[in-house]
Structures are given as structure tokens and as C-alpha cells.
Amino acid sequence: MKRNIIVLDTTLRDGEQVPGAKLNVNQKIEFARQLERLHVDIIEAGFPASSKGDFQAVQEISRSVGDHISITALARAVKADIDAVYESIRIAQDPFIHIVLGSSNIHVEKKFNRSKDAVLQMGVDAVKYAKTLLPHVQYSTEDASRSDFDYLWKTIEAVVKAGATIINIPDTVGYAEPGEFGDLIRRINYRLKNINDNVILSVHCHNDLGLATANTLSAIKNGADKIECTINGLGERAGNTSLEEVVMALKVREDVYQCMTNIKTTELLNTSKLLTHLTGLDVQVNKAITGENAFAHSSGIHQDGLLKDKQVYEIMSPEEVGADSMELILTARSGRHAFKNAVERMGFSLNDDAEFEQLFQKFLELADLKKEVYDHDVFYLVTGYREHSTSQNQLYELLSFQVVTNDLYPTAAAKLRMGDEIIKGSAVGDGPIDALYSVIKTLTKLDVHLQHYKINSISRGKEAVGRVNIKIEYKGKTYSGRAMDTDIIKASALAFLNGINAALLDAVYNEEQRKEEIRLN
Structure with a gap:
């Protein structure tokens, strides 16, 4: 038994x-x-x-x-x-x-x-x-x-x-x-x-x-x-x-x-x-079960064996762990029913009509950019939307930006919103990302220092979605920020802002705790 x-x-x-x-x-x-x-x-x-x-x-x-x-x-x-x-x-x-x-x-x-x-x-x-x-x-x-x-x-x-x-x-x-x-x-x-x-x-x-x-x-x-x-x-x-x-x-x-x-x-x-x-912590590509290469076969001998019978080199199928061997390809013309089917197939619940409609509009925007949308794109679309829409760390919001890069004066301009206040400005830097981060630091008036910057693709194809992970230091503490977009410059700006917002939220929380301790004492 x-x-x-x-x-x-x-x-x-x-x-x-x-x-x-x-x-x-x-x-x-x-x-x-x-x-x-x-x-x-x-x-x-x-x-x-x-x-x-x-x-x-x-x-x-x-x-x-x-x-x-x-x-x-x-x-x-x-x-x-x-x-x-x-x-x-x-x-x-x-x-x-x-x-x-x-x-x-x-x-x-x-x-x-x-x-x-x-x-x-x-x-x-x-x-x-x-x-x-x-x-x-x-x-x-x-x-x-x-x-x-x-x-x-x-x-x-x-x-x-x-x-x-x-x-x-x-x-x-x-x-x-x-x-x-x-x-x-x-x-x-x-x-x-x-x-x-x-x-x-x-x-x-x-x-x-x-x-x-x-x-x-x-x-x-x-x-x-x-x-x-x-x-x-x-x-x-x-x-x-x-x-x-x-x-x-x-x-x-x-x-x-x-x-x-x-x-x-x-x-x-x-x-x-x-x-x-x-x-924002990636899985190594050869990680058992969930690594990107866990079910990939590059050896000619292996490929030949697999074509004859999958059991020659596979002790479990990709489908058993949720890795579909055939993905459903969506386009802007796929419609609401196909999109909803793809989302629900991944286990997400879409009982709220308003949430579904907002997600569908995000999907259409992505489909216009990528032309072909795969299951992995839909997964990150849903998780990214929910994190953004429910997150409390959107204190600063990026309204628009422009980056001009050249050998002499890489320049960036940005417009941010915080509450009812809209602020804008420009700055130069050593490159496009440095210029963009410089203007954001100027507009937020925070002395933050970039410690780590990493960008990688989280989907396939020439219109891949890029994810940016950053770490910043503010007042001796380290904060992380993450964002993703088909525009890697925009993802970089959003990640930096999210890190700044995390630092600001931490400061607010610490101040609330201090006031509570004073009240209790």
C-alpha cells in the first residue's frame, strides 16, 4: 500500500x-x-x-x-x-x-x-x-x-x-x-x-x-x-x-x-x-524539472532516439510538469474567448468581469507589439498586471519618457506623477540607461545608488518581453525593483522607480512604527 x-x-x-x-x-x-x-x-x-x-x-x-x-x-x-x-x-x-x-x-x-x-x-x-x-x-x-x-x-x-x-x-x-x-x-x-x-x-x-x-x-x-x-x-x-x-x-x-x-x-x-x-531570481537553465533546458535535447544521438520513441531519453514528459509541448498561439484577432481559455488553462481565476476586460485590453496591446502571443507571454501578462494593480509600491508613476543616445551627450527626459503632482525634467548620462536613471533621481530628489542591473528575456521571438531587475542602496539599505516590457528602456525605468517606491514605503512603515511606539510608551 x-x-x-x-x-x-x-x-x-x-x-x-x-x-x-x-x-x-x-x-x-x-x-x-x-x-x-x-x-x-x-x-x-x-x-x-x-x-x-x-x-x-x-x-x-x-x-x-x-x-x-x-x-x-x-x-x-x-x-x-x-x-x-x-x-x-x-x-x-x-x-x-x-x-x-x-x-x-x-x-x-x-x-x-x-x-x-x-x-x-x-x-x-x-x-x-x-x-x-x-x-x-x-x-x-x-x-x-x-x-x-x-x-x-x-x-x-x-x-x-x-x-x-x-x-x-x-x-x-x-x-x-x-x-x-x-x-x-x-x-x-x-x-x-x-x-x-x-x-x-x-x-x-x-x-x-x-x-x-x-x-x-x-x-x-x-x-x-x-x-x-x-x-x-x-x-x-x-x-x-x-x-x-x-x-x-x-x-x-x-x-x-x-x-x-x-x-x-x-x-x-x-x-x-x-x-x-x-x-527576480532566475532558475539555472539546467535545473532539474523546471529549468529551461530540463526537456531540451541538442545531441544528435539524443534527437534521433527521441524521434523514434520519446522514452529513449525522457523519463517523464514535459506535460507532466506543466510544460506544454505545443503552445496555443494567440493574435490580436483571437478574441476574448480564446484569451480567457488560455488564462484559465494556466489555473488563474477570472471571475471579475472588470478585471478580465482590463487584462484583455493589455493583451491586445501586447498582441499589437508582438504579433504572436504565446502561453508564457500570457502567464507574465496576468501575473505582471495583478502585481501592478494590487501593489502598494506604486508611489511614483512613470507617465512618459524620451531617451536620445549618441557618442557625446546621451540624454533622457521623463515625466512622473506622485499623487496629484506631475513633475518633469531631463538629464545627461554616460549612456541611455544612466541618463534615464539620472533624471529619475533628480525628479524624486532621492540620493539612491544603483548597485545591480540585470536584463534578460522572459519570452521567445524577436519581439520578446524583457525583464529588468535592479538593486539600489538608499540610506544604507538595499531595495529591489523589477519590471517587464517589450521596451527594455521602459522596463529599466519602471524597475528603477519600483525600487525607489519600495524604499519610500519602508520609510513610511518605519515612521508609523516609531509613532506607534511613542504612543504606547
């Missing part, structure tokens, strides 16, 4: 800890809805005690998708953190509190500077308190793969007796290797079933040695019933276990693992694309 493996996605918590991957509330909700379409079992929505913004994001995710998916959030083993998790997820249908506390000698001695018994008691007290709030509590023994086994088991036994319903074994620093980690899970699973066979055994692996997927699969073979992953393997340092890799390994090698998941695999590529779009 096949076991069902519970899949927790922690992209919005562990994945978002990657520098440059910070998402706003609306972007998080959009991604959570895609995770709902992917049919993940649990979403770890964030770390609500870390900031007011993260608390709000977790709460909104619980409200948006919590009636269909179990929601959790991270807490340290302290009352304030546990309260923040509870208050942010309580409105969800099936919430649970996730508590993390170190169990290795280096964590106990260096991080907490306490005795092992004192740290163990912290964990027990935290679980007991969390159980007064919600019936289900997950306890993570941080850095378990480098922990003394006797102390690790003593901790697990104590927190299970205190009421923990899920025990999570993290390979926090990616230190373990598959045989070793599998043996650890086997030993824990055997003992755990003897004291309470209703407790779920979970794993959370990092990829510092490139072994996260292998370690997770080894853990499944040795009794783990729940896995924690991220889309595209996003996560701190070298990242986390890649959800798409583990899920497809279980599906393709079902004969070996005798396990299944609830994941709708045809949504894997859409989910990967959406995360790339929201964070």
Missing part, C-alpha cells in the same frame, strides 16, 4: 530569507494562491514575530487560502513568538504552531549559552503553552543532523509527552549525507512509533552540499511522512530541498519509494515561473 507524503511548502518563510527575495503582502498572497492551485498540504506562511509586516502577511494568507490549506508559521520557543503565530493563523481552518529550538551542542553552548537540560525545558514549556492555544504543534530540533543522538531523542521524547503532534528533523546546515540521514530517521521513527504512533515524523533539509533532495528522499524511504520544501529550492545559503524534484522523484520512481503526494504536478512549472517573476 502506498504511503501519502505530506508536503509543506516553506517558500514564504525559509525561501524569503534569501537576500533580494523579499515579497510584499500582495505578492505573498498571489504566490499562496498558486500554492493552493499546486495542492500543497501545508503553507508555512512566515515568521510573524519578526515584524509587523510579516505578521500582517501571514494573517492575510490565512484569510485568503486558509479555508483550503493548512497554515502554519514559525516561532522560537518563547511566549511572545507563539502568541504572534497563534494570532496570525487562528482564522485558518486547520492551523498549527511551529516551534523551533536548537538541539546540537554548538547551538546549545554557543547560541543559548545554557545547559542542555535548561534548553530542553524551554522546548517542553513552549510546547505545553502552544497546546493551550491550538491542538496541533510541530517541534523542530534545529541542527538535528549534528546533534548527539541521546540528547536529541531525550528532547523528542519530552516534547511528545508535552503534546507535540509533529516532530521535524532538520538538516539545518546541509551537513548530512543520504545514508547517514536515512539511518537517523529510521532510528527516530522506530522509537517514535513505540511511544506515540500518531505523531508525524517530518524532515527539513538544506542544500549546502547539494544533497537536500537526496537526503529528503532517503528520509522518506526510512519512515518520514512529511517533508518541508521550497519551490526552485529557494532558501538560505545554498537553498532548501526543491519541492519539484522530490515530488517528481516519488512519481517517476514510485516502484522504489511506494509513496505518493497530493501535488498537482502540471502546476509545477507555473509555480516556478511565478516565483521567478515575483523575486
Whole structure:
């Protein structure tokens, strides 16, 4: 009989800890809805005690998708953190509190500077308190793969007796290797079933040695019933276990693992694309499952074999992960029905007539520019429109611009709007982008410094859509901006403005927090 493996996605918590991957509330909700379409079992929505913004994001995710998916959030083993998790997820249908506390000698001695018994008691007290709030509590023994086994088991036994319903074994620093980690899970699973066979055994692996997927699969073979992953393997340092890799390994090698998941695999590529779009962090072209070349074959021998039978060199079809082998080509004459069909086929809901009409007009504009519009263009059109229309960081709006480039004086002029005020001006620079950014800096009167500029194509054809990612420094902090357009100069301007708007929003938020602290004191 096949076991069902519970899949927790922690992209919005562990994945978002990657520098440059910070998402706003609306972007998080959009991604959570895609995770709902992917049919993940649990979403770890964030770390609500870390900031007011993260608390709000977790709460909104619980409200948006919590009636269909179990929601959790991270807490340290302290009352304030546990309260923040509870208050942010309580409105969800099936919430649970996730508590993390170190169990290795280096964590106990260096991080907490306490005795092992004192740290163990912290964990027990935290679980007991969390159980007064919600019936289900997950306890993570941080850095378990480098922990003394006797102390690790003593901790697990104590927190299970205190009421923990899920025990999570993290390979926090990616230190373990598959045989070793599998043996650890086997030993824990055997003992755990003897004291309470209703407790779920979970794993959370990092990829510092490139072994996260292998370690997770080894853990499944040795009794783990729940896995924690991220889309595209996003996560701190070298990242986390890649959800798409583990899920497809279980599906393709079902004969070996005798396990299944609830994941709708045809949504894997859409989910990967959406995360790339929201964070601006590209997937390497040869990334398993979701990389651009994952199903590409250039070798003549391979191509010959594929033409004779796809199974010669393909162990899974592109369609299984949502990569259509044949795309629907749309034009400006395709009409509303064809466009709506293409959008809904990707899993997007278009119940709002006004939103659909606005999207259709955007589609017509794109079709006039590109002539032929493919599925990937439609995907970025919808996600880009929704991010723009719901985003709060459109403080400055680009009304128009002009760039003149030459060997002597590259010049740019721009007109911006902020509220009811319209401002315009011009500037020269070392090149067209430098001139454009110089005039925007002048008009916004902000001393920002460009740290990173990157442009790449996100669609095919000679009228490809270009995406620009930038990072700027403002008052010692780094902010990201992203934009896309068939006009790469316009995309560059919008990305720069979005970065500036992110900095301004952060300043407004900090001022609101300062006023709130003054009011409370």
C-alpha cells in the first residue's frame, strides 16, 4: 500500500530569507494562491514575530487560502513568538504552531549559552503553552543532523509527552549525507512509533552540499511522512530541498519509494515561473524539472532516439510538469474567448468581469507589439498586471519618457506623477540607461545608488518581453525593483522607480512604527 507524503511548502518563510527575495503582502498572497492551485498540504506562511509586516502577511494568507490549506508559521520557543503565530493563523481552518529550538551542542553552548537540560525545558514549556492555544504543534530540533543522538531523542521524547503532534528533523546546515540521514530517521521513527504512533515524523533539509533532495528522499524511504520544501529550492545559503524534484522523484520512481503526494504536478512549472517573476531570481537553465533546458535535447544521438520513441531519453514528459509541448498561439484577432481559455488553462481565476476586460485590453496591446502571443507571454501578462494593480509600491508613476543616445551627450527626459503632482525634467548620462536613471533621481530628489542591473528575456521571438531587475542602496539599505516590457528602456525605468517606491514605503512603515511606539510608551 502506498504511503501519502505530506508536503509543506516553506517558500514564504525559509525561501524569503534569501537576500533580494523579499515579497510584499500582495505578492505573498498571489504566490499562496498558486500554492493552493499546486495542492500543497501545508503553507508555512512566515515568521510573524519578526515584524509587523510579516505578521500582517501571514494573517492575510490565512484569510485568503486558509479555508483550503493548512497554515502554519514559525516561532522560537518563547511566549511572545507563539502568541504572534497563534494570532496570525487562528482564522485558518486547520492551523498549527511551529516551534523551533536548537538541539546540537554548538547551538546549545554557543547560541543559548545554557545547559542542555535548561534548553530542553524551554522546548517542553513552549510546547505545553502552544497546546493551550491550538491542538496541533510541530517541534523542530534545529541542527538535528549534528546533534548527539541521546540528547536529541531525550528532547523528542519530552516534547511528545508535552503534546507535540509533529516532530521535524532538520538538516539545518546541509551537513548530512543520504545514508547517514536515512539511518537517523529510521532510528527516530522506530522509537517514535513505540511511544506515540500518531505523531508525524517530518524532515527539513538544506542544500549546502547539494544533497537536500537526496537526503529528503532517503528520509522518506526510512519512515518520514512529511517533508518541508521550497519551490526552485529557494532558501538560505545554498537553498532548501526543491519541492519539484522530490515530488517528481516519488512519481517517476514510485516502484522504489511506494509513496505518493497530493501535488498537482502540471502546476509545477507555473509555480516556478511565478516565483521567478515575483523575486527576480532566475532558475539555472539546467535545473532539474523546471529549468529551461530540463526537456531540451541538442545531441544528435539524443534527437534521433527521441524521434523514434520519446522514452529513449525522457523519463517523464514535459506535460507532466506543466510544460506544454505545443503552445496555443494567440493574435490580436483571437478574441476574448480564446484569451480567457488560455488564462484559465494556466489555473488563474477570472471571475471579475472588470478585471478580465482590463487584462484583455493589455493583451491586445501586447498582441499589437508582438504579433504572436504565446502561453508564457500570457502567464507574465496576468501575473505582471495583478502585481501592478494590487501593489502598494506604486508611489511614483512613470507617465512618459524620451531617451536620445549618441557618442557625446546621451540624454533622457521623463515625466512622473506622485499623487496629484506631475513633475518633469531631463538629464545627461554616460549612456541611455544612466541618463534615464539620472533624471529619475533628480525628479524624486532621492540620493539612491544603483548597485545591480540585470536584463534578460522572459519570452521567445524577436519581439520578446524583457525583464529588468535592479538593486539600489538608499540610506544604507538595499531595495529591489523589477519590471517587464517589450521596451527594455521602459522596463529599466519602471524597475528603477519600483525600487525607489519600495524604499519610500519602508520609510513610511518605519515612521508609523516609531509613532506607534511613542504612543504606547
